[in-house]
Amino acid sequence: xxxxxxxxxxxxxxxxxxxxxxxxxxxxxxxxxxxxxxxxxxxxxxxxxxxxxxxxxxxxxxxxxxxxxxxxxxxxxxxxxxxxxxxxxxxxxxxxxxxxxxxxxxxxxxxxxxxxxxxxxxxxxxxxxxxxxxxxxxxxxxxxxxxxxxxxxxxxxxxxxxxxxxxxxxxxxxxxxxxxxxxxxxxxxxxxxxxxxxxxxxxxxxxxxxxxxxxxxxxxxxxxxxxxxxxxxxxxxxxxxxxxxxxxxxxxxxxxxxxxxxxxxxxxxxxxxxxxxxxxxxxxxxxxxxxxxxxxxxxxxxxxxxxxxxxxxxxxxxxxxxxxxxxxxxxxxxxxxxxxxxxxxxxxxxxxxxxxxxxxxxxxxxxxxxxxxxxxxxxxxxxxxxxxxxxxxxxxxxxxxxxxxxxxxxxxxxxxxxxxxxxxxxxxxxxxxxxxxxxxxxxxxxxxxxxxxxx
Numbered sequence: 522x523x524x525x526x527x528x529x530x531x532x533x534x535x536x537x538x539x540x541x542x543x544x545x546x547x548x549x550x551x552x553x554x555x556x557x558x559x560x561x562x563x564x565x566x567x568x569x570x571x572x573x574x575x576x577x578x579x580x581x582x583x584x585x586x587x588x589x590x591x592x593x594x595x596x597x598x599x600x601x602x603x604x605x606x607x608x609x610x611x612x613x614x615x616x617x618x619x620x621x622x623x624x625x626x627x628x629x630x631x632x633x634x635x636x637x638x639x640x641x642x643x644x645x646x647x648x649x650x651x652x653x654x655x656x657x658x659x660x661x662x663x664x665x666x667x668x669x670x671x672x673x674x675x676x677x678x679x680x681x682x683x684x685x686x687x688x689x690x691x692x693x694x695x696x697x698x699x700x701x702x703x704x705x706x707x708x709x710x711x712x713x714x715x716x717x718x719x720x721x722x723x724x725x726x727x728x729x730x731x732x733x734x735x736x737x738x739x740x741x742x743x744x745x746x747x748x749x750x751x752x753x754x755x756x757x758x759x760x761x762x763x764x765x766x767x768x769x770x771x772x773x774x775x776x777x778x779x780x781x782x783x784x785x786x787x788x789x790x791x792x793x794x795x796x797x798x799x800x801x802x803x804x805x806x807x808x809x810x811x812x813x814x815x816x817x818x819x820x821x822x823x824x825x826x827x828x829x830x831x832x833x834x835x836x837x838x839x840x841x842x843x844x845x846x847x848x849x850x851x852x853x854x855x856x857x858x859x860x861x862x863x864x865x866x867x868x869x870x871x872x873x874x875x876x877x878x879x880x881x882x883x884x885x886x887x888x889x890x891x892x893x894x895x896x897x898x899x900x901x902x903x904x905x906x907x908x909x910x911x912x913x914x915x916x917x918x919x920x921x922x923x924x925x926x927x928x929x930x931x932x933x934x935x936x937x938x939x940x941x942x943x944x945x946x947x948x949x950x951x952x953x954x955x956x957x958x959x960x961x962x963x964x965x966x967x968x969x970x971x972x973x974x975x976x
Contacts, residue, residue: 524550525677527549527550528544528551528678528679528680528849529551529553529677529680530551530552530680531554531680531681531689532555532682532687533553533554533555533637534555534682534684535573535636535839536682536835536839537683538633538636538639539583539586539839542640543586543842545644547849547850551640552645552646553646554651556651556653556683556688560630560633560637561638572745573832574833575625575626577926577927578837578839578840581839582839582842582843583839585843592635593625595631595632595635595746596625597625598623598728599616599728599744600616600620601616602889603725603726603730603732605731605732605733605781605783605784609782609783614902617925622925624730628746648665652665652667653683653692654688656693656696658696658813658816658817661675661676663679678815679817680819681817681818682820683823684823687819687823692817699810700809701806701807703807704805705802706805706886708755708757709758709764709801710754710803711756711794711800712751712752712753713754713795715752715784715787717748717749723744723748724750724787725742729744730742732889733781733784737757737760738756738762739754740753740781741755750787769796773792773795774791774792803829805879806824810868811872812865815861815863820838821834821838824841827882828882829882830883830885831881831885837878840871841867841871841875844867845863851863874931876931877930878930900952900954901945904944904947904957905944907954908940908966911966912970915967915973919936919941928973939969943965943969
C-alpha cells in the first residue's frame with residue numbers, strides 16, 4: 522500500500538524539479554528520478570542547449586517557487602529583436618512598450634542547477650542515474666535501472682516531466698492509446714558560439730535577440746551571462762541552401778560569408794563547431810490524452826513538445842507545473858487526494874492552451890525568418906503599436922499577450938487572429954499610415970474586440 526500523499530516524478534530537467542518543489546512545499550512526499558547524473562557534481566549533460574527565453578509565465582512560476590531572484594542573477598535581459606538585414610543595416614524591434622516588457626536569456630544548465638537546489642531544499646528525494654525502464658501500472662511498481670540494478674519503486678501516482686522522448690509516455694502508451702502524433706518540421710538546427718571580445722565583454726549589443734532573417738532559413742544569437750552568444754543556424758533539411766548542401770564546416774563558413782557576413786568574424790570556431798555539434802531535429806508532439814486515470818500524467822514537452830520559435834516551451838511547461846500543483850491541492854482538508862480528478866482537470870485546462878502555443882510557435886518561424894525585414898510586416902507593426910496606444914486593454918499585440926501576460930494561450934491565439942486580420946485589411950495597398958481613417962478603424966476595433974481580462 523502506497524502513501525496517498527506521495528508522488529513520483531520522472532525527469533529532473535527543468536519542469537521536474539520546479540514541480541517537485543511546489544508539491545513538497547504543499548505537503549507532498551516527492552521522489553524525483555533522473556536518468557542522467559547530478560549536474561551539480563558531474564557538470565551539465567543535457568540534450569538541446571538552445572538558450573531559453575524566460576518570459577512572464579515562467580517568471581511567475583519561479584516566483585511561486587521562490588527562486589526567481591536566483592535565476593535572474595544569471596539571466597541577460599533582451600529588449601527585442603536586433604534584425605540584421607542583408608544589406609548590413611541593423612534595427613532593434615522592441616518586444617514591448619519599454620523595459621518593463623522584456624524577456625530574459627538563461628542557460629538551460631544554470632537554470633537546472635538552481636531548480637535542483639530548490640527541490641532538495643524543499644525536501645524532495647533526488648535519485649540520479651536512474652532510468653525508467655518499465656512500469657507495472659496494475660501493481661503500482663515502476664522499475665528504474667541504475668548501475669547494474671533494477672530498482673522496483675512502489676508509486677501512488679507517476680508524473681512525467683521527462684521531455685519529448687518521455688519514457689513514461691512510452692510506458693503509458695503500452696497501457697492505453699494516448700493518440701500520439703509527431704509532426705517533424707522540414708528544418709533542423711546547428712549550434713555555434715560567439716566568444717567574448719578581447720576585453721572580456723560582449724561582441725554585439727547584449728540586450729537583444731539577434732536575428733539574421735533570410736527567407737526560408739535564418740541565424741539567431743542569444744546572449745549569455747558569460748559574455749558569449751549562443752548562435753543557432755536554422756536550415757531546411759533539403760533544398761538549395763540546406764543541411765543537404767551545407768555539409769562541412771567550410772560549407773557553413775561560405776554560407777555565413779555570403780548571407781551572414783557581419784556575423785562571420787564573430788564566430789572564430791565556426792568550422793569546428795559546425796562539424797562537432799549535432800544537427801538538431803524540430804518537431805511538434807500532439808497527444809489525445811495526457812493521463813492514465815489517477816496513476817500517471819504527463820506535462821511539459823512530454824505532453825506537448827513544440828518548436829522553439831516563440832520561446833515558450835519552457836514557459837508553458839512551468840505554467841503546467843503551477844496548474845497541476847494547484848489541481849492537486851484542491852482536495853478538502855483531511856480528505857484523500859484524488860489524483861484522477863486532479864489529472865483530468867489539469868488536462869482539460871491545459872490541453873487547449875498547449876495546442877494554441879504550439880500553433881503560434883510554428884507560425885513564428887515564418888515571421889522570424891521571412892517577415893521581420895519585410896516592408897508590409899514593418900508597416901503592420903507600426904499600426905499595431907498605434908492601435909495598442911489608442912485602445913489600451915483592448916488591442917493588445919499578440920506577442921505581449923503571450924510573453925508579458927498570463928491570459929490563456931488560447932485566448933491570445935484567438936484575439937491575435939482577429940487583430941492580424943484588422944492589420945492586414947487596414948494596411949492593404951498602403952506604404953504608410955498617413956491617410957488611415959482612424960475613425961473607421963477605431964470603430965472596427967471596438968466592434969471586433971472586447972476589453973481584455975488580464976487574468
